[in-house]
Amino acid sequence: MDQTQRIKAVYSHLDSLLTGVDRLKKAGITGYTVQAPLPRHEIEEIVYEGKPSPVRWWVLTGALVGITTGFLLTSLTHSAWPMINPGGKPVVAIVPFAVIMFECTILFGSLANGLGFLFHCGLPGYWLDKSLCDPRMTDASFGITFLEAPVSDTDRITKLLEGSGAIEVTTGPDTFYEVPNA
Amino acid sequence: MALVDPIDANDPGRPNRPATYGETNRDIIRVLLKPTVGWAVAVVLAAIAMVYGGWCWYQQFTWGMGVSGYHPPIQWGVYIVTFVFWIGIGHAGTLISAILFLVRSRWRTGVYRASEAMTVFAVMTALLFPVLHLGRCWQAYWFFPYPNQRQLWMNFKSPLMWDVFAISTYFTVSAVFFYVGLIPDIAVFRDHSRGLVRRVYGVLSVGWRGTHVQWHSYMGSYGFFAAFAAPLVLSVHSVVSWDFAMAPTPGWHSTIFPPYFVAGAIFSGCAMVISLLMPMAYLFDWHKYVNTWHYENLAKMCLLTSGILTYAYGMEYFVGWYSQNPFEQSIFFWRATPTADYGWAFYLMVFCNCIAPIAWYSKKLRTNHVSLFIVAAIINVGMWMERFNIIVSSLAHNFDPATWTTYAPTWIEWGVLIGSAGWFSFWFLLFSKTFPAIAITEIKEMVAPPVRGH
Incomplete structure (x- = not known):
């Protein structure tokens, strides 16, 4: 060598x-x-x-994990405690849960973005x-x-x-x- | 390959800018020099206000919520008013750093870092208030979902739960976005310092070297942060508005609340950026980077959002009248009655948010620093009054006349409010003195690149 x-x-x-x-x-x-x-x-x-930055795949993965987590967290919680049912909404009510799903998408996508940035930069x-x-x-x-x-x-x-x-x-x-x- | 100067030299609105990359570093790094008397006095005043606020909280902690002016049915008072106020203040930072980044607005460069810092510290301040408002603040962790043995779980169909998620997501994303943007600039501070200071900046810059791999990931990542933060900033105050609008309470139950609240948040945030940056520019001699060009653009943003707010105020009255709902009509009539309990709050709000900003339609006043500072301060007062007007008057004049009452904050609540301003200012002042409050990297992007031309 x-x-x-x-x-x-x-x-x-x-x-x-x-x-x-x-x-x-x-x-x-x-x-x-x-x-x-x-x-x-x-x-x-x-x-x-x-050639675009590979960080985009981290973001996509994070966002998909986020929206899934938001849906599972809300729907499984309300399925386990079905007596919490304000306003006669269905137990698994997509419209109110969409807010939590949106927030989780943004949160997980952003955190994955930050991790992807550090990983590809070789940081710390x-x-x-x-x-x-x-x-x-x-x-x-x-x-x-x-x-x-x-x-x-x-x-x-x-x-x-x-x-x-x-x-x-x-x-x-x-x-x-x-x-x-x- | 043609190298393009990012700023058109013939553009009359072009900002002042340094001649070289090195000059940018040396101008901004000057904040690390010995603190000025003005800065030291401001820090001491902020610390005193913060300690006083902490002492007032201690009183409430010791004696219970009875020391506040809360009494049924007015269980939302100064703490919730101030919570919404600080969340609103945080909006301008993300608007400037994310939305204006996506639309490639040039004037954001000088002011976005300080505005982002303002966002992070304002949300940090706002986060204190739901905890303060609880009374039993040691149980604040009940806000968050986690496996527990109490067989209690949160209701995800409640707007209050949406708010917990919205605010905590907003804080986390803003803080990460802010820190990622800071890394290359902290590396500049690291390379211009020595000894222990260099070590600290070295740790904080996480070993940034400015390699092509790092810049490539940085730019990709920054764009995604901006793309996530832009809808987030619009959603957060919408969710905050649903804390009210989802309730059937007269004066709250309105579908115009989300855009109305978002416009108000941007209005108050831009005014706060003027209120903060103008003194800082004088204190640290930042005039080359933050000047009338930036203040004027912020004033124009305030004018636009003041117009939207004025329209929303008028529309609330129209909807109240058009709905033929006696409870809605009653609350809006009562709010606007000058001799009613909170008539003064309504007219003060209208003056501060709708009438005072009209001064800025004059270019002369919009570019005059004294006028800018005074009107921005008036707007800040007006936006706090707006939240007071919405929250307190609706609870004081609910469906059942037998429950109608009034609310006056106690000195404990005023003390906590003053303390929150001290807490916010304290962190902002410390940040401005120890970190690059003007974005070095983005200022460098405005400098014509050094070219040999061979």
């Missing part, structure tokens, strides 16, 4: 970053992480090519590689990082990133950066 090492490119311009990602894709190189201080649809488009991610914890990436810079690039490919990747307009390309152990305080 090839030895690997970290390669990190820092960009101060969005179009340079996009050029870098585009060149990596055209060269068939994978295994990189793009970092940005904000969500830019241009980055999503070039990396994901319109305190153990994530330190290389990705560069304060410049939450400030004003963009980045492309290879956590485990094959050593044999290092020169090729480094040249490609430098050529795309990166202001800094480093290899090997990371350096900790401080962002100036307010």
